[in-house]
Amino acid sequence: MxxxxxxxxxxxxxxxxxxxxxxxxxxxxxxxxxxxAGKTTTIKVFTTLxxxxxxxxxxxxxxxxxxxxxxxxxxxxxxxGDRGLYDRISGLDNLRFFAELYGVPVGEQRxxxxxxxELVGLRGRERERVEGYSRGMRQRLHIARGLLHDPPVLFLxxxxxxVDPVGARELRDVIADLTAAGKTVLLTTHxxxxxxxxxxxxxxxxxxxxxxxGTPQELKAGVSEARVIEIEVFGDAEGPAAxxxxxxxxxxxxxxxxxxxxxxxxxxxxxxxxTPALLAQVDGAAVxxxxxxxxxxxxxxxxxxxxA
Amino acid sequence: MRVLRVVLACWWLNLKNLSRSAFFLxxxxxxxxxxxxxxxxxxxxxxxxxxxxxxxxxxxVYGIWSSTLFGSxxxxxxxxxxxxxxLLVASPAPFVFAVAGFTLATATLGVYSLVAxxxxxxLLFDVPLHLAHPALFAVAIPVTVLSLGLLGLVFASSxxxxxxxxxxxxxxxxxxxxxxxxxxxxSLLPGWVAPIAWVxxxxxxxRAIRDAALGGDPVFAxxxxxxxxxxxxxxxxxxxxNLERLAxxxxxxxxx
Numbered sequence: 001m002x003x004x005x006x007x008x009x010x011x012x013x014x015x016x017x018x019x020x021x022x023x024x025x026x027x028x029x030x031x032x033x034x035x036x037a038g039k040t041t042t043i044k045v046f047t048t049l050x051x052x053x054x055x056x057x058x059x060x061x062x063x064x065x066x067x068x069x070x071x072x073x074x075x076x077x078x079x080x081g082d083r084g085l086y087d088r089i090s091g092l093d094n095l096r097f098f099a100e101l102y103g104v105p106v107g108e109q110r111x112x113x114x115x116x117x118e119l120v121g122l123r124g125r126e127r128e129r130v131e132g133y134s135r136g137m138r139q140r141l142h143i144a145r146g147l148l149h150d151p152p153v154l155f156l157x158x159x160x161x162x163v164d165p166v167g168a169r170e171l172r173d174v175i176a177d178l179t180a181a182g183k184t185v186l187l188t189t190h191x192x193x194x195x196x197x198x199x200x201x202x203x204x205x206x207x208x209x210x211x212x213x214g215t216p217q218e219l220k221a222g223v224s225e226a227r228v229i230e231i232e233v234f235g236d237a238e239g240p241a242a243x244x245x246x247x248x249x250x251x252x253x254x255x256x257x258x259x260x261x262x263x264x265x266x267x268x269x270x271x272x273x274x275t276p277a278l279l280a281q282v283d284g285a286a287v288x289x290x291x292x293x294x295x296x297x298x299x300x301x302x303x304x305x306x307x308a
Numbered sequence: 309m310r311v312l313r314v315v316l317a318c319w320w321l322n323l324k325n326l327s328r329s330a331f332f333l334x335x336x337x338x339x340x341x342x343x344x345x346x347x348x349x350x351x352x353x354x355x356x357x358x359x360x361x362x363x364x365x366x367x368x369v370y371g372i373w374s375s376t377l378f379g380s381x382x383x384x385x386x387x388x389x390x391x392x393x394x395l396l397v398a399s400p401a402p403f404v405f406a407v408a409g410f411t412l413a414t415a416t417l418g419v420y421s422l423v424a425x426x427x428x429x430x431l432l433f434d435v436p437l438h439l440a441h442p443a444l445f446a447v448a449i450p451v452t453v454l455s456l457g458l459l460g461l462v463f464a465s466s467x468x469x470x471x472x473x474x475x476x477x478x479x480x481x482x483x484x485x486x487x488x489x490x491x492x493x494x495s496l497l498p499g500w501v502a503p504i505a506w507v508x509x510x511x512x513x514x515r516a517i518r519d520a521a522l523g524g525d526p527v528f529a530x531x532x533x534x535x536x537x538x539x540x541x542x543x544x545x546x547x548x549x550n551l552e553r554l555a556x557x558x559x560x561x562x563x564x
Binding site: 041044047048049050051069072073075077079081082083084085086087088089093096097098100101102103145 | 310313314316317318321324325328329390391392394395396397398399400401406553556557559561
């Protein structure tokens with residue numbers, strides 16, 4: 001799966017402003033970026049739902065514009081969310097229907113559907129109407145649907161969106177098993193720990209352009225020259241944060257609210273021991289937990305998107 | 309064979325899906341019953357009680373037409389709302405045959421209307437249910453369903469690109485009812501209506517069903533309905549292929 005210089009232009013917005021990337025066979029490749037960055041547009045081009053205004057996109061060497069029907073046979077795709085299923089009929093009927101659309105031989109349908117129900121953990125619930133399914137069950141049914149014709153390439157667009165933590169963890173196990181089974185997967189997600197745990201390589205896309213590409217470790221290394229100090233504050237945090245930003249050696253400071261507390265996250269130059277100086281800025285507010293931690297993929301992502 | 313399987317799968321899915329929609333069923337059953345009631349009173353008031361079966365059959369075909377028109381637009385629009393339109397288009401199944409399966413299902417559900425109208429007429433208005441050519445009547449009904457379903461395919465194509473094509477389908481419902489002779493004989497309408505009526509399958513469908521029921525030669529009308537079904541399939545295929553490409557250019561396939 002690879003792109004040439006891919007462009008998608010409309011009258012008002014250039015959704016994807018010329019991106020190039022290649023995904024190796026058997027790789028789980030993550031496409032990360034803020035809302036409106038162009039991730040879904042890119043996936044729609046690959047899944048033949050959208051024609052690029054210029055450039056080229058290829059799946060297994062097949063061009064998505066000129067070899068459309070061959071591409072459609074080779075790919076499966078799963079979009080996150082409640083939609084994309086026939087609610088008034090059972091999960092089993094949904095799978096049977098899509099098996100017919102994808103031309104799965106009749107003799108194989110039953111075996112394939114049974115093994116997929118087993119894989120996604122829906123065995124025993126398949127005869128219930130989909131309208132009664134939870135978000136997690138729907139998402140699992142989506143994945144089973146996307147795998148019905150045993151495609152070598154899979155596109156997963158926010159597959160764990162809105163799924164509860166336990167359900168999301170189970171879905172991640174299913175996704176990890178896909179690459180173990182030799183599938184090539186392109187995944188988009190807003191959950192950085194998910195991308196960190198699953199992806200072999202990641203591209204960060206912002207404003208329709210790829211701003212970084214590499215393994216999760218490489219992306220983290222890009223900002224790991226920094227130290228991250230977290231200070232939990234009960235009271236005003238914006239004032240101290242503004243003062244911290246003026247300190248030499250401090251690269252960035254963010255404030256997030258966590259229940260009753262505010263969490264100040266300060267990114268500092270490596271080697272500089274700034275914890276006492278930072279704490280000195282917290283004047284008149286109670287300080288809770290103070291921690292110095294490793295850079296996460298989320299830190300790297302935030303830094304990359306900010307710079308873009 | 310592959311194409312037939314796609315048509316059958318979509319036909320069966322939509323039949324099952326819509327059979328569980330109280331709104332769709334109520335509309336399909338109530339609208340023709342109300343129309344037939346008005347028609348029965350009109351024909352009785354006109355002192356022509358012998359034409360009650362004529363009126364009943366007209367109302368019944370109207371039911372199939374109404375269900376087809378409502379459902380064929382819906383076949384695309386509901387899929388767009390439900391997020392399944394993109395999945396259909398991006399599957400390797402030929403999209404035109406998938407849509408044909410959906411629109412044929414809505415025409416098939418219109419048979420509910422036919423049964424409801426005839427039962428209503430027989431029970432409340434003593435409409436005689438004597439069929440002159442029962443075998444041809446049995447052929448005329450599926451041929452009418454097929455031709456109307458494929459006419460629905462032509463209308464459905466507009467929904468692939470335009471999200472608000474409902475305005476077109478709503479406008480067409482009564483216009484087609486009038487110009488195809490479902491309610492009043494074509495001979496009573498102005499001459500310029502005839503060419504329009506000839507290219508519309510309901511004209512031949514109602515003629516075939518009435519000739520088979522009331523006595524006459526329905527074979528020509530059946531043949532015309534079948535020929536038009538073929539024309540609609542070709543026209544629908546060309547339209548859908550072009551409109552699907554346009555929709556992929558404009559990115560409107562997944563917009564609700």
